[in-house]
Amino acid sequence: xxxxxxxxxxxxxxxxxxxxxxxxxxxxxxxxxxxxxxxxxxxxxxxxxxxxxxxxxxxxxxxxxxxxxxxxxxxxxxxxxxxxxxxxxxxxxxxxxxxxxxxxxxxxxxxxxxxxxxxxxxxxxxxxxxxxxxxxxxxxxxxxxxxxxxxxxxxxxxxxxxxxxxxxxxxxxxxxxxxxxxxxxxxxxxxxxxxxxxxxxxxxxxxxxxxxxxxxxxxxx
Amino acid sequence: xxxxxxxxxxxxxxxxxxxxxxxxxxxxxxxxxxxxxxxxxxxxxxxxxxxxxxxxxxxxxxxxxxxxxxxxxxxxxxxxxxxxxxxxxxxxxxxxxxxxxxxxxxxxxxxxxxxxxxxxxxxxxxxxxxxxxxxxxxxxxxxxxxxxxxxxxxxxxxxxxxxxxxxxxxxxxxxxxxxxxxxxxxxxxxxxxxxxxxxxxxxxxxxxxxxxxxxxxxxxx
Numbered sequence: 001x002x003x004x005x006x007x008x009x010x011x012x013x014x015x016x017x018x019x020x021x022x023x024x025x026x027x028x029x030x031x032x033x034x035x036x037x038x039x040x041x042x043x044x045x046x047x048x049x050x051x052x053x054x055x056x057x058x059x060x061x062x063x064x065x066x067x068x069x070x071x072x073x074x075x076x077x078x079x080x081x082x083x084x085x086x087x088x089x090x091x092x093x094x095x096x097x098x099x100x101x102x103x104x105x106x107x108x109x110x111x112x113x114x115x116x117x118x119x120x121x122x123x124x125x126x127x128x129x130x131x132x133x134x135x136x137x138x139x140x141x142x143x144x145x146x147x148x149x150x151x152x153x154x155x156x157x158x159x160x161x162x163x164x165x166x167x168x169x170x171x172x173x174x175x176x177x178x179x180x181x182x183x184x185x186x187x188x189x190x191x192x193x194x195x196x197x198x199x200x201x202x203x204x205x206x207x208x209x210x211x212x213x214x215x216x217x218x219x220x221x
Numbered sequence: 222x223x224x225x226x227x228x229x230x231x232x233x234x235x236x237x238x239x240x241x242x243x244x245x246x247x248x249x250x251x252x253x254x255x256x257x258x259x260x261x262x263x264x265x266x267x268x269x270x271x272x273x274x275x276x277x278x279x280x281x282x283x284x285x286x287x288x289x290x291x292x293x294x295x296x297x298x299x300x301x302x303x304x305x306x307x308x309x310x311x312x313x314x315x316x317x318x319x320x321x322x323x324x325x326x327x328x329x330x331x332x333x334x335x336x337x338x339x340x341x342x343x344x345x346x347x348x349x350x351x352x353x354x355x356x357x358x359x360x361x362x363x364x365x366x367x368x369x370x371x372x373x374x375x376x377x378x379x380x381x382x383x384x385x386x387x388x389x390x391x392x393x394x395x396x397x398x399x400x401x402x403x404x405x406x407x408x409x410x411x412x413x414x415x416x417x418x419x420x421x422x423x424x425x426x427x428x429x430x431x432x433x434x435x436x437x438x439x440x441x442x
Contacts, residue, residue, distance in 0.1 A: 007228055039261040040344050040373060041365020068345060070371050091375060093314065093345035121372070123261050124289060124314035124343055143364040143387065144262020150291050151342070152261060154312060166364065172393055 015129055018097035022104070022132025029109035032215040033117060035131055037155060038139035039148070040121030043165040045073045046198040047139060047207075048116055052082055054208045055114060059215070062112035064103050066095040066120050073118060083108050094125040097132055114215060127154035135214055141166045142173060146180035149187040156184060160214075161192040163207060168197040236350050239318035243325070243353025250330035253436040254338065256352055258376060259360035260369070261342030264386040266294045267419040268360060268428075269337055273303055275429045276335060280436070283333035285324045287316040287341045294339060304329050315346040318353055335436060348375035356435050362387045363394060367401035370408040377405060381435075382413040384428060389418040 026033050036044045045065075052061050062083040065073040074086035085106040087099050100117060107115060117133060119126045138159040140148050143166055149156040156162065162184050170177070177195070184191055192210060196203035247254050257265045266286075273282050283304040286294040295307035306327040308320050321338060328336065338354060340347045359380040361369050364387055370377040377383065383405050391398070398416070405412055413431060417424035 039342065039365075040369055041260060041362070068373055068375075070368070072368060072372070091345075093343070120345065121260065122314070122343060122345055124312075124341065125346065141262070141364060143362060143390070144260075147291070147293060148261055151293070152289055154289075169364070169390060169393055172390055 012128060015097045018101055019130035019132040022097055022101055023134075025101075025104060026115070026132060026134070029112075030219075031109055031112055031115050032135075032218060033115045033131075033133040034135040034137060034211060035117045035119060035133040036137050036139055037119040037123070037126045037159070038121060039123050039141070039144060042121070042139045042141040042144065043198055044118050044121070044139050045076055047163060047165060047196065047204075048077060048118060049080065050198045050201060050204050051208050051211075052077070052080060052116070054205060055211065056082065058212055059113045060111050061114045061116070062107055064100060064107065064115065064117045066099070066118055068092070068120055083112060089120060093120060093122050094129055095119050095131060096129045100131045114211075123148065123152040123155050127152075127158055134218055135160050135211070137161045137163060139163045139165050142170055142175050142177075142180070146176055146183055149184040153187045156187045156191065159188070159191065161194065161207075161210070163194045163196055165196050165198065167195045167202060168199045233349060236318045239322055240351035240353040243318055243322055244355075246322075246325060247336070247353060247355070250333075251440075252330055252333055252336050253356075253439055254336045254352075254354040255356040255358060255432060256338040256340060256354040257358050257360060258340040258344070258347045258380070259342060260344050260362070260365060263342070263360045263362040263365065264419055265339050265342070265360050266297055268384060268386060268417065268425075269298060269339060270301065271419045271422060271425050272429050272432075273298070273301060273337070275426060276432065277303065279433055280334045281332050282335045282337070283328055285321060285328065285336065285338045287320070287339060289313070289341055304333060310341060314341060314343050315350055316340050316352060317350045321352045335432075344369065344373040344376050348373075348379055355439055356381050356432070358382045358384060360384045360386050363391055363396050363398075363401070367397055367404055370405040374408045377408045377412065380409070380412065382415065382428075382431070384415045384417055386417050386419065388416045388423060389420045 071086040077084035298305035
């Protein structure tokens with residue numbers, strides 16, 4: 001097993017190097033980059049659909065979509081007239097920095113100031129891979145229960161914000177929002193927490209405003 | 222990268238060997254073993270809670286719980302007076318046959334005829350690891366959307382049954398059940414599909430009856 005660990009460490013070291021190259025590329029292109037991770041079906045693409053509709057009023061937006069299979073998500077984003085690049089991992093459980101690097105030549109950076117990267121739906125493996133992004137967001141649907149941060153701590157620990165999505169379903173669930181927030185903050189006390197519904201739009205503007213504020217801070221720095 | 226693939230193949234080969242040992246052990250003990258996989262928060266543990274309450278009327282039941290962190294799930298099962306062993310993977314994104322083998326000495330097989338193994342919440346990685354189980358079930362919540370089989374095909378391809386859970390929420394969702402079933406069957410035309418709600422109990426008896434029928438077939442063979 002020692003050898004396997006060494007190989008894993010080598011993969012992660014290589015990933016970190018390529019992530020740094022990505023980050024330099026983003027800075028050269030003047031693009032601010034935000035990643036989204038979550039369980040399958042938490043609503044990352046739906047959140048992008050509603051958030052990008054707002055964000056594009058302020059900045060030029062684009063998306064890199066990561067999926068094990070299908071280009072469904074890129075097609076949903078393109079349907080909004082927003083540039084989207086699909087990365088199909090063909091069985092791999094996460095995006096890595098090299099996959100993102102391979103997608104960058106297809107991103108029209110002359111027309112993209114704010115780039116979102118939507119990861120494969122997986123709360124475990126993507127936590128280990130820096131993609132070169134500036135901001136990391138984890139999405140969790142309220143239908144998944146309150147305890148996901150305790151059960152999958154790495155992802156919540158390395159994220160800057162948590163979006164609790166599908167709050168339109170709260171009246172029909174046994175879900176304790178105060179408990180959910182407390183569990184998330186127990187794992188990462190610096191997490192910004194948003195409550196959103198992509199159906200009603202509730203909370204989406206607040207989330208968008210926060211992303212723009214973070215973007216402005218970095219661009220000014 | 223060739224070297225990495227070789228190591229991965231070696232890990233999977235070792236896993237297959239240990240899974241065969243597990244299978245022999247289950248047969249010696251006269252236990253029938255069913256695994257559950259799903260996204261985080263699809264309701265695997267809730268399904269176990271309601272299904273085991275029914276199944277225990279017919280057979281002696283037990284559970285091995287897999288989680289990245291916490292023993293929350295084993296405690297929920299134990300609260301029903303059902304023997305449960307928690308495997309904490311400490312960051313690993315799936316159960317493997319060796320982890321299950323390590324848990325077996327804690328399973329009271331003199332009191333367990335039907336053993337469930339609940340995997341880590343992950344629709345990708347667990348698909349590669351045979352645990353030695355007789356029956357593989359994938360759970361998907363209807364809140365996750367219809368297209369999960371297309372996006373995560375390996376898991377649906379290797380499963381014997383799909384449980385579409387949380388159907389009590391259907392009135393509040395834009396979810397096309399016919400489309401969901403068609404997508405699942407496109408990936409695996411042999412899938413048995415059940416629709417369940419752990420809140421109302423709908424569909425749970427039918428699911429339990431099917432598990433018992435599969436168990437009887439194997440035991441008779």
